[in-house]
Amino acid sequence: MSEREGTLTRRNLLKTAGAAAGAAALGGCLSGDGTDSAPSGELSTAFGNCWMCSHNCGQKAYVQDGTVVNLTGVDGHPRGSAGPDTEGTLCPKGLAQLDKTHDPKRIKEPHIRDEDGTLRKVDWETAFEETAKRLVAFAEENGSETFLDATSWAETSIFRTVWRDLYGSPERISRGIHVCAGPTFVTGGMMGVGSNNRVPDYQNSEYIIAWGRNILNSFAGQFEAKGVLEAIEENGATLVTIDPQHTITAQKSDEWMPIEPRTDGALALAMANVIIEEELYDEEFVENHTYGFEAYREAAAEMPPEEAAEITGLDADQIRRVARGFAEAAPQAGISVWTGTAQAGNGWKATQNITALNGLVGNIDRPGGLRLWKYPATASFGQVCEEDYTPRAEYKEPALKKYDEYSDYPVRHIEGIAHNLVPEMVDNDHINGIVCHHDDPLKDGNADAWIEAIEAMDLVISIDAYWNGVSRRADIVLPEATQLEKDTLGTGNWSAYPNHKWITGSKAAVDPQWNTKPDFDILTGIADAMAERTDNDDWTIFQQWDSHEEYIDDQLSTLDLTLEELDSGETNYELLEEYDYEQYGEDFTFRFDLDQVSSFATAAEEAGMDTAPEWISPGTYGDSTSEEYPLEFTDVRSVFFSHGSNQPHERLQDQFAKRNQLSEEDYRGNYLYLHPRDAEERGIETGDLVTIESKSGSGDLMAIVTERARPGFVTSQYGFGQTSAITTGEDARERSADGMNTMTLHDTQMDPITGQVDRHIAVDVTPAGGD
Amino acid sequence: MADRQDHWVFYFDPNRCIGCHACSISCKQFHGRDSDADDWRTVTHHEKGTHPASEEYDADTSSPIENVPISMSCMHCHDAPCEEVCPTEAIVKRDSDGIVTIDQDKCIGCKYCGWACPFGAPTYGDNGLMSKCNMCLDQGPGSGAGAESKNEQDNPIQPNCVSDCVGGAIKAGPEKEMVKEASQAAAERFKSNNERVIVEPFQGEENLDMVEHAATPDNAGD
Numbered sequence: 001m002s003e004r005e006g007t008l009t010r011r012n013l014l015k016t017a018g019a020a021a022g023a024a025a026l027g028g029c030l031s032g033d034g035t036d037s038a039p040s041g042e043l044s045t046a047f048g049n050c051w052m053c054s055h056n057c058g059q060k061a062y063v064q065d066g067t068v069v070n071l072t073g074v075d076g077h078p079r080g081s082a083g084p085d086t087e088g089t090l091c092p093k094g095l096a097q098l099d100k101t102h103d104p105k106r107i108k109e110p111h112i113r114d115e116d117g118t119l120r121k122v123d124w125e126t127a128f129e130e131t132a133k134r135l136v137a138f139a140e141e142n143g144s145e146t147f148l149d150a151t152s153w154a155e156t157s158i159f160r161t162v163w164r165d166l167y168g169s170p171e172r173i174s175r176g177i178h179v180c181a182g183p184t185f186v187t188g189g190m191m192g193v194g195s196n197n198r199v200p201d202y203q204n205s206e207y208i209i210a211w212g213r214n215i216l217n218s219f220a221g222q223f224e225a226k227g228v229l230e231a232i233e234e235n236g237a238t239l240v241t242i243d244p245q246h247t248i249t250a251q252k253s254d255e256w257m258p259i260e261p262r263t264d265g266a267l268a269l270a271m272a273n274v275i276i277e278e279e280l281y282d283e284e285f286v287e288n289h290t291y292g293f294e295a296y297r298e299a300a301a302e303m304p305p306e307e308a309a310e311i312t313g314l315d316a317d318q319i320r321r322v323a324r325g326f327a328e329a330a331p332q333a334g335i336s337v338w339t340g341t342a343q344a345g346n347g348w349k350a351t352q353n354i355t356a357l358n359g360l361v362g363n364i365d366r367p368g369g370l371r372l373w374k375y376p377a378t379a380s381f382g383q384v385c386e387e388d389y390t391p392r393a394e395y396k397e398p399a400l401k402k403y404d405e406y407s408d409y410p411v412r413h414i415e416g417i418a419h420n421l422v423p424e425m426v427d428n429d430h431i432n433g434i435v436c437h438h439d440d441p442l443k444d445g446n447a448d449a450w451i452e453a454i455e456a457m458d459l460v461i462s463i464d465a466y467w468n469g470v471s472r473r474a475d476i477v478l479p480e481a482t483q484l485e486k487d488t489l490g491t492g493n494w495s496a497y498p499n500h501k502w503i504t505g506s507k508a509a510v511d512p513q514w515n516t517k518p519d520f521d522i523l524t525g526i527a528d529a530m531a532e533r534t535d536n537d538d539w540t541i542f543q544q545w546d547s548h549e550e551y552i553d554d555q556l557s558t559l560d561l562t563l564e565e566l567d568s569g570e571t572n573y574e575l576l577e578e579y580d581y582e583q584y585g586e587d588f589t590f591r592f593d594l595d596q597v598s599s600f601a602t603a604a605e606e607a608g609m610d611t612a613p614e615w616i617s618p619g620t621y622g623d624s625t626s627e628e629y630p631l632e633f634t635d636v637r638s639v640f641f642s643h644g645s646n647q648p649h650e651r652l653q654d655q656f657a658k659r660n661q662l663s664e665e666d667y668r669g670n671y672l673y674l675h676p677r678d679a680e681e682r683g684i685e686t687g688d689l690v691t692i693e694s695k696s697g698s699g700d701l702m703a704i705v706t707e708r709a710r711p712g713f714v715t716s717q718y719g720f721g722q723t724s725a726i727t728t729g730e731d732a733r734e735r736s737a738d739g740m741n742t743m744t745l746h747d748t749q750m751d752p753i754t755g756q757v758d759r760h761i762a763v764d765v766t767p768a769g770g771d
Numbered sequence: 772m773a774d775r776q777d778h779w780v781f782y783f784d785p786n787r788c789i790g791c792h793a794c795s796i797s798c799k800q801f802h803g804r805d806s807d808a809d810d811w812r813t814v815t816h817h818e819k820g821t822h823p824a825s826e827e828y829d830a831d832t833s834s835p836i837e838n839v840p841i842s843m844s845c846m847h848c849h850d851a852p853c854e855e856v857c858p859t860e861a862i863v864k865r866d867s868d869g870i871v872t873i874d875q876d877k878c879i880g881c882k883y884c885g886w887a888c889p890f891g892a893p894t895y896g897d898n899g900l901m902s903k904c905n906m907c908l909d910q911g912p913g914s915g916a917g918a919e920s921k922n923e924q925d926n927p928i929q930p931n932c933v934s935d936c937v938g939g940a941i942k943a944g945p946e947k948e949m950v951k952e953a954s955q956a957a958a959e960r961f962k963s964n965n966e967r968v969i970v971e972p973f974q975g976e977e978n979l980d981m982v983e984h985a986a987t988p989d990n991a992g993d
Contacts, residue, residue, distance in 0.1 A: 069803075071800065072931070072935055073934070086939075087934070089936060091791055091937050092793045092796050095796045216938075226938070246822065246836045248789050248838070260824075639791045651796050655814075677825060677826065708822070709822065
């Protein structure tokens with residue numbers, strides 16, 4: 001272990017944070033001299049809703065002298081527990097919210113870039129005035145329609161109102177479709193089951209397929225992991241994991257299918273082949289509720305298990321066994337699918353073919369199957385807004401649809417923008433500025449081109465808690481309070497309560513630390529400054545609410561609830577209206593063939609794709625391995641980190657290193673996992689620093705040689721790299737915690753239909769020559 | 772002396788452990804311990820087997836991959852070897868609830884306890900004094916030595932690792948309650964394995980003896 005004396009330690013941190021909170025209460029500023037002022041006051045409790053991965057697991061925070069001193073879960077919470085009377089917990093990244101709240105590496109003051117190019121600290125009033133001034137100048141010089149709203153996972157819903165309706169930009173890039181699981185979400189919508197074709201009704205299931213998902217280590221709320229374990233214990237459910245790598249979910253599975261990457265579409269068709277041929281499908285459902293079955297039947301007929309076995313590297317008997325098991329357990333059989341099958345060039349067909357299996361066995365909205373989850377109806381902005389304003393982006397067409405420069409991209413028929421195309425749009429002067437919130441697009445695809453694009457933009461506004469690749473390059477930096485310092489409201493759908501709509505909310509557990517503000521206050525501050533500068537009354541729209549809590553109470557008015565009521569009892573959630581299964585009605589149609597969806601049919605024709613399920617091989621729309629780049633790379637998630645939000649936290653870094661049995665090394669970045677055969681050919685051993693290179697970029701990281709890796713296939717955790725929220729460390733250990741931004745390997749590979757970043761990249765790996 | 776059945780023990784089910792390390796992180800947070808201080812609760816990962824897509828894989832003879840996480844801490848042994856060797860009687864196996872505590876005011880940092888413990892649970896901080904899990908009797912190294920018995924508290928606080936275990940793999944409580952929650956196989960092994968920690972049999976390819984495997988100075992207690 002390296003010497004780390006003199007750095008700020010957790011013990012010191014608790015002392016200084018306590019001092020800071022006290023000083024702030026007196027209107028003073030942080031002295032931070034570390035004198036003995038450890039929290040000694042009364043211990044109180046408060047609630048929170050975890051926003052690390054935005055899935056709202058309930059938090060119980062223990063607060064002393066304005067400092068969060070312990071954090072745990074909320075029992076019975078819909079996302080953070082296994083359901084009624086079960087304990088709520090927090091996963092490692094959720095626990096890190098404690099460290100994040102008091103992290104001295106946070107951005108503590110607003111900053112504005114001077115004309116000479118240096119960022120200087122300013123007070124909030126100046127920050128808001130300068131933001132308004134520069135937004136007005138930008139609109140005059142470039143047009144507000146060239147300003148990109150890249151805000152993500154906000155704890156308030158008014159971002160869209162500010163940037164689209166009031167400022168007037170139609171350019172919006174969100175996390176979901178562009179960098180997460182576009183094909184999964186969009187095919188689900190078009191086929192008739194919505195984007196919730198990803199989260200089955202675990203607890204009632206007897207057969208669960210984790211398809212390209214490591215549910216036990218990468219979940220959308222802990223209820224997923226808990227639900228799977230419950231189903232195994234309570235129902236004796238069969239768990240099947242389809243994953244090239246061996247994961248903890250594979251470890252707990254009855255069947256692990258170590259599939260050749262990007263061949264999921266062939267496996268899904270082969271399963272359909274078995275189910276149709278053996279007449280195991282739900283004839284009544286197919287007859288009454290589906291469209292395009294003949295086209296599906298023909299596609300499936302062309303993929304017998306033996307052929308799929310060749311393509312997928314799997315065993316034909318296992319394919320038959322799993323197909324039969326799934327169909328026989330149906331409708332109590334669910335497929336959990338998300339990013340793993342979506343983040344590939346042929347991800348569209350993979351998810352279409354997989355989603356089709358649900359229609360085939362008729363598990364739709366039936367217990368244990370594909371649940372059509374419902375949201376509670378909180379009031380929309382339009383409903384709570386008592387003032388008129390002119391939505392300015394309503395009739396503006398996004399550049400991707402408007403200009404001929406993009407006519408070769410089929411995605412323009414489906415989406416208004418695609419993550420990978422932003423650098424090109426900056427070159428074309430169609431995007432000239434960006435507001436980025438709680439996100440780092442420099443880690444989400446073609447990193448080098450994005451860095452150049454950010455540097456070329458006329459105006460970059462960063463609303464963030466950390467100095468990262470965007471905030472370090474920004475013209476305006478607005479330091480955001482983190483989740484435990486904010487009032488929050490979550491209106492979830494999927495959860496441990498399959499028959500209830502539900503809601504969760506909490507008041508801020510502690511005051512905003514240092515000179516930071518919650519995002520609601522930052523946006524309303526900008527709006528007020530814009531009202532002042534433009535003399536346009538539309539910008540006064542938020543003045544009807546004195547606080548975020550007041551606004552949340554208006555949102556809750558449709559449910560006859562207040563935030564105070566949600567927050568003041570034993571829990572911070574409410575179960576609302578009950579709803580039954582099979583609520584889709586007689587007229588419901590599940591589409592196997594999407595030829596009736598004209599936007600898709602047009603995009604598919606341009607992409608050379610059929611509208612019905614079909615098999616599309618890897619490389620058709622993305623990389624193929626070659627002699628020069630013989631390995632296939634893709635990035636994976638870790639239970640320790642969430643999208644760059646908490647990569648700076650030492651506890652997570654250290655436990656991540658321990659999990660990988662490399663904690664004795666100074667290195668604290670992400671790891672490259674490769675199979676012993678691939679390692680031996682290259683003279684690589686565990687703990688070696690290696691260089692990974694694609695045709696468009698390269699980077700260094702530490703290798704782990706393991707049988708868990710599939711031969712020919714290498715992986716690493718995403719969210720690290722030189723644009724991280726760290727890079728300031730003085731010792732080797734802290735500096736190395738940046739790891740490698742795996743998207744420096746990426747060019748512009750994408751799913752042609754949704755523009756989803758294709759993260760499968762042809763690479764080679766060599767020893768880096770370091771130790 | 773309280774009945775042995777009232778002594779608190781840990782229960783661990785490797786089949787429910789998802790290897791996420793929330794237990795270690797929550798322990799560190801609760802006790803205000805630096806990230807790079809030793810872990811009082813340690814998660815280790817035990818891997819064997821061959822990837823089925825490997826050229827070397829032989830479906831008839833090779834095992835598939837096993838990659839099993841194990842979470843362990845001080846087991847608060849009923850025979851507490853650490854207590855027996857402590858020259859200053861700083862270590863106490865409490866009669867009331869069976870929790871083994873260290874009074875750092877009496878500890879002289881001789882490290883005999885570290886040598887005596889078969890699991891490597893006692894470790895030593897910057898001050899050279901012994902520290903280890905106190906089942907969250909109180910917060911911080913060396914705390915809890917004089918704390919009220921868990922059995923006399925109205926609603927005894929669960930150790931933080933238990934409260935934050937995502938998979939519900941770790942439990943703690945009086946032995947009589949923990950044995951009731953355990954499978955017969957786990958209870959029998961507990962009886963025959965010196966009654967230190969209740970561990971459910973691992974439902975894997977081979978029934979690895981998890982306790983023996985995990986509980987070596989290399990793997991336990993960091």
